[in-house]
Amino acid sequence: MKRPTKAIKATLKSRFLDRYSDAVSELHYRSLYELIVAVMLSAQCTDKRVNIITPALFNAFPSVEDLAQASLEKVTSLINTCSFFNNKAKNLILMAQSVMENYGGQIPLDEKSLMKLAGVGQKTAHVVLIEYTKANVMAVDTHVFRVAHRLGLSQAKTPAKTEQDLVNAFKTELHTLHQAFVLFGRYICTAKNPKCESECFVREFCQTTQTFKPT
DNA sequence: CTCCCGATAT
DNA sequence: ATATCAGGAG
Structure with missing residues (x-):
């Protein structure tokens, strides 16, 4: 080679x-909050399917605060047509709670902080930075x-x-x-x-x- | 390296 | 009916 x-x-x-x-990304989102949720859901799942799921999810939980207080059952039922929905539902809520407790409700925009969030690895963190800040990563x-x-x-x-x-x-x-x-x-x-x-x-x-x- | 797990293409 | 798609955590 x-x-x-x-x-x-x-x-x-x-x-x-x-x-x-x-x-541009094919994920549908209108805020940093919606972006990180969409990117987390897109792990091992097509963007197309994520876009089918997110409208109802964002309607039920319009902000990080709402998601932080969400019940696992409710989140699970809203995302159960995408892969690994049990993990993702748990991680989405943990992510939101961590943002509330550790970052004053503001989703952090640096790699280190993003990767401390549940369910956010390097790929997800970088995609958020690329999409939201056009970071050179x-x-x-x-x-x-x-x-x-x-x-x-x-x-x-x-x-x-x-x-x-x-x-x-x-x-x-x-x-x-x-x-x-x-x-x-x-x-x-x-x-x-x-x-x-x-x-x-x-x-x-x-x-x-x-x-x-x-x- | 294994588990997680529905949707879609073939 | 079965193979293949698509990231993170323990």
Whole structure:
């Protein structure tokens, strides 16, 4: 597997930025509170499904205060069509309670604090920062991980290492590149049956073309 | 490394 | 009917 040269990394970067200059998250939210809840729910679950669930959830619990006082049963019943709903319901309430008790009701906007919240790991924390503050950080979800590996940008086994590889490769405009990689991975460089021939605009840089080339 | 766990694509 | 999708905690 060839590592991309500096020149190729630059080309990849501009291709993705050109293609996805106006890329935004597909999660529906109207506040930082709604954002963090939506991102927490999106763990191992599609954004599409999260968007089906959240309107009723936000209606029942319009603010962190409301969620902090919510009953587990009520939250569970509102999110039980998304994966790991028992864990998520528990974590959502714990997260809200922690925000009330430790951060005066203000959801913190730094990585360390975010990651102390129940159910918030590095990926969730980074996505919140990217979305809400356009922080120059990378978040590696399953799409970003797959795309980075197919393009030879990382050989790392863990998302954290892959994140570092991507930061080193691109350095700036990471928040836009994150969105770009997610959308590219979701619709073009899909896990199964990627649209290599028909839609991939970085085909010539793919390290795994053989695997996916139609026979 | 294992558990958590519904939805959707095939 | 079964495989595959999609992160965090212990």
